[in-house]
Amino acid sequence: MVTARIEAYLRGAIDDARKAGKLPAIETANLGLEKSRLEGSDYSSTLPMRIARAVGAAPRAIAEAIVGSASDSPMLASVEVAGPGFINFVLADPWLAEQVDDILQHGPAHAVPRLGGGVRAQIEFVSINPTGPLTVGHGRIAAFGDVLARLLKAVGYDLQREYYVNDYGNQVRLLGQSIYSHYAGQLGEDVPFPLNGYKGKYVEEWAQEVAAQAGRKYLDMTEDEAVDALSIEGVARSLAMIRADLDELQIGFDNWFSENSLHQAGDVRRVIEVLRQSGYVTEREGATWFSHGDSSHERENVLVKRTGETTYLASDIAYHVNKFAERKFDRVVNVMGADHHGHTARMYAAMDALDLGRSKLTFVLCQMVHVVVDGVPVKQSKRSGDFELLGQLVNEIGSDATRYFMISRAADSQMEFDVDLAKKKSDENPVHKIRYAHARIASILRRAEKAGIDFSDGDTSLLDRPQELGLIRAMLDYPEVVSAAAKSLEPHALPHYALSLASAFNSYYHVHRVISPDVQLTKARLKLAMAVRMTVAAVLGLMGISAPDEMIREEAE
RNA sequence: GCGCCCGUAGCUCAGCGGAGAGAGCACUGGUCUUCGGAACCAGGGGUCGGGGGUUCGAAUCCCUCCGGGCGCGCCA
Numbered sequence: 001m002v003t004a005r006i007e008a009y010l011r012g013a014i015d016d017a018r019k020a021g022k023l024p025a026i027e028t029a030n031l032g033l034e035k036s037r038l039e040g041s042d043y044s045s046t047l048p049m050r051i052a053r054a055v056g057a058a059p060r061a062i063a064e065a066i067v068g069s070a071s072d073s074p075m076l077a078s079v080e081v082a083g084p085g086f087i088n089f090v091l092a093d094p095w096l097a098e099q100v101d102d103i104l105q106h107g108p109a110h111a112v113p114r115l116g117g118g119v120r121a122q123i124e125f126v127s128i129n130p131t132g133p134l135t136v137g138h139g140r141i142a143a144f145g146d147v148l149a150r151l152l153k154a155v156g157y158d159l160q161r162e163y164y165v166n167d168y169g170n171q172v173r174l175l176g177q178s179i180y181s182h183y184a185g186q187l188g189e190d191v192p193f194p195l196n197g198y199k200g201k202y203v204e205e206w207a208q209e210v211a212a213q214a215g216r217k218y219l220d221m222t223e224d225e226a227v228d229a230l231s232i233e234g235v236a237r238s239l240a241m242i243r244a245d246l247d248e249l250q251i252g253f254d255n256w257f258s259e260n261s262l263h264q265a266g267d268v269r270r271v272i273e274v275l276r277q278s279g280y281v282t283e284r285e286g287a288t289w290f291s292h293g294d295s296s297h298e299r300e301n302v303l304v305k306r307t308g309e310t311t312y313l314a315s316d317i318a319y320h321v322n323k324f325a326e327r328k329f330d331r332v333v334n335v336m337g338a339d340h341h342g343h344t345a346r347m348y349a350a351m352d353a354l355d356l357g358r359s360k361l362t363f364v365l366c367q368m369v370h371v372v373v374d375g376v377p378v379k380q381s382k383r384s385g386d387f388e389l390l391g392q393l394v395n396e397i398g399s400d401a402t403r404y405f406m407i408s409r410a411a412d413s414q415m416e417f418d419v420d421l422a423k424k425k426s427d428e429n430p431v432h433k434i435r436y437a438h439a440r441i442a443s444i445l446r447r448a449e450k451a452g453i454d455f456s457d458g459d460t461s462l463l464d465r466p467q468e469l470g471l472i473r474a475m476l477d478y479p480e481v482v483s484a485a486a487k488s489l490e491p492h493a494l495p496h497y498a499l500s501l502a503s504a505f506n507s508y509y510h511v512h513r514v515i516s517p518d519v520q521l522t523k524a525r526l527k528l529a530m531a532v533r534m535t536v537a538a539v540l541g542l543m544g545i546s547a548p549d550e551m552i553r554e555e556a557e
Numbered sequence: 558g559c560g561c562c563c564g565u566a567g568c569u570c571a572g573c574g575g576a577g578a579g580a581g582c583a584c585u586g587g588u589c590u591u592c593g594g595a596a597c598c599a600g601g602g603g604u605c606g607g608g609g610g611u612u613c614g615a616a617u618c619c620c621u622c623c624g625g626g627c628g629c630g631c632c633a
Contacts, residue, residue: 038576046575083576129633171633287631302631312633341561342628367562412562414626430581436595444592510597
């Protein structure tokens, strides 16, 4: 990474300045080095301004002292003091040109730092109740989690992807009851539809299928038995739908973890006892409570209901014990909807209570997606049966565009998804521009191959035009963008970067011909084009978006 | 009433302590007919919700108000 190299260089200069007595000892943990926003400068450090007060000197004087001690480096064309006390670094053109060979030889991913260092980590995402199909809102969590997983893996985590299947409790039973009611109706029996039951059309369809396949089988048993059996049936069918929707988005999981299995193993009851022995449990109003924080009742949550059933919180605590104590994950990232944010404080409290190490657990909350159709917001509610389905959306605009839209925004921003706009504008969508840039480069490379041009001996030092050097600079940002996105768990930097890289190539393409009568220049530029193709493909790969070698041109409307 | 998130260009959103505030779309004008035009270039458009504060420096941090979303012990 370029920043790491400039940091090392800057530290050397600071050391030298200090040895020469031009600078007192200073804290250099954070050099304040980042990409410069100023034109004509690549990177800049704000260190002199930050330490000015502690050092008791003017920022510019500090900067001058550091720059004065800086040695020459083939990487840098200039190191200068600017403005109120910035140190600006400009990369050297010949060094930039060399980086093309480096990218071709090692690949764009080579320079991505291994932040994960092989740490055993898990990302849990989607984990939607298996009571129906995924909505567009779920699609955001799915796409976001998937890209985050790709990022964490790219950065060197030993990562497992998990879906927590809530195949236990009231919601699942409610689904069973909903199916049962429709099923009975099919066969001429009147079983009232449960309050808050699942009203989606799929429930009726399943009931019809069950009636057709099983006949009166479920009417011949007790209602309890029938509901139990149909709950299991409903969960299986829901999971099949969910998997199908996820498949459409190219999203897969390494493990599907059953909540019910925790109950079967006795883990849920066991963890309640552990909490009780540590003094975190109180009995009140006929229920059992997880008591954390001060003595007020505000920090209390039910573990065992008056009915004797355990709550979701109890299962989830047992689940996290399983993740950390049993399966020994050193880092767990949970991606979920922001409507669950109240749950995070309780889980952190449980992590503390059980001494599991709260810093190993991170929650990422995706804000709601407001679906707009015909300019009217569609109220998303799985239970009212009035919702926009993810499957429909993917069918209409495709996996690539859906993923691109879903990960383009920061998780903590709400998002408006205008289905009509996405459909109508899909041809003008940024994702097309990026994929098109890739296809265009592939086409150029095909043409070169047909012409029998072997550019393996191309001399990249011929790449000295501003647009060429700009493209190389953009490619050097790849590892920076990937590592920053992985570190902050913010995949939305990727689509923005991909777009700027594609735009940089398109600009270049319109100013300079890659294939020209100048054979040497052609070879050098083919190398450049190849490196850009590789980098574009790498970002698209991280986003889970296809990088086609050719695109079929559709007729204009 | 309490807690979390958001309020930046006409629209959808980046930027989240640094140097004239950006992108995509939309709009206006231009290049060009190309190694795939689903292209490129230029332009207009912003009291960064309002007001205080901290700082050498605030869209960015703190307080407060206004507006929107979500949540608030026995749903998951």
